[in-house]
Amino acid sequence: MVFSTLAQRLEELQPLPLGNLPTPLAPLPRLSEALGGPEIWVKRDDLTGLGLGGNKVRKLTFLLAEALRRQADVIMTTGAQQSNHARQTAAAAAMLGLPCVLVLRGTPPPQAEGNYLLDVLLDAEVRWAGDRSALKALYAEAEALRQEGRNPYVITYGGSSALGACGFVSAIAELTAQTRVLGLEFDAIVFASSSGGTQAGMAVGARALNLPTRIVGISIAEPAAAFTQDLQKLSNETTALLNLNLTLKSEDFEVCDAYLGQGYGIVTDVEREAIRLAARTEGLFVDPVYTGRALGGLMDLIKRGEFTPAQRVLFWHTGGAPALFAYARDLTG
């Protein structure tokens, strides 16, 4: 399909101007040299701006447009205690003058740090799921607000609905416009993949625009087989929402689950080495939960010869650096 048709379908959803888009696309020559592999570039979605930025801003441009259309009077979502998605949602709600209720997993930490500190400063009302499933707790809290006569707009985990994924369909159109100007192509895009909206949106965008680039999601928490099914379902919901006559199959998704380590949010040498190398060679911060794991995975894939010096690889930086401040004990010493 042609570029302008896709752009028009996305525009019909009237995304809000919440962030600094397009984000910069830049080479990382010193990191590339240090790794002795492909030419590595970065897409700086850590610089989307709103509330210290990150990939969720792209999803929120579409989601909160719908919240306004539905005349919501409170925005609600869920996530881990150090959720970047929760923090960016709280920032977007603040910017629109709407209250925000966050239902976070588990119990409150002894001290507000990192993203959770920012949630508090953004004046989000934080409720704790305790031993309930976070998503179930979110729906229960939303229902309680409805009983009180409120009109909550409830955003699912990671903002990964079909509408949220449109943010990354749009991101692929944005990247295509940038690479066209620069006259270059990428052999692969590598990034942290977790609730799926980022990868599903990218896959739809790439298929719609016939982009031949490999899209390699480094899974943060899910084994590849189950996650691929989720991605396929979400992608096909997204093509339906955008009225695209496309069906994505499981082969359309490349998920690497070799770096799950000891689980979500547990820092190992993979993340520590990536965080240090990006900082030392490029003055670039990746985070302990997502982008550190994804860059660490890319570093390992390069070592294993998965990408060669003749290739050009885009590391899509999805944000998350505010969590660094909550992980000081795991990153020093």
Ligand SMILES: *Cc1c(COP(=O)(O)O)cnc(C)c1O
């Ligand atoms: C949420 C998040 C991701 C994963 O994006 P999904 O769309 O949930 O797969 C990656 N990196 C960071 C920093 C995030 O906050």
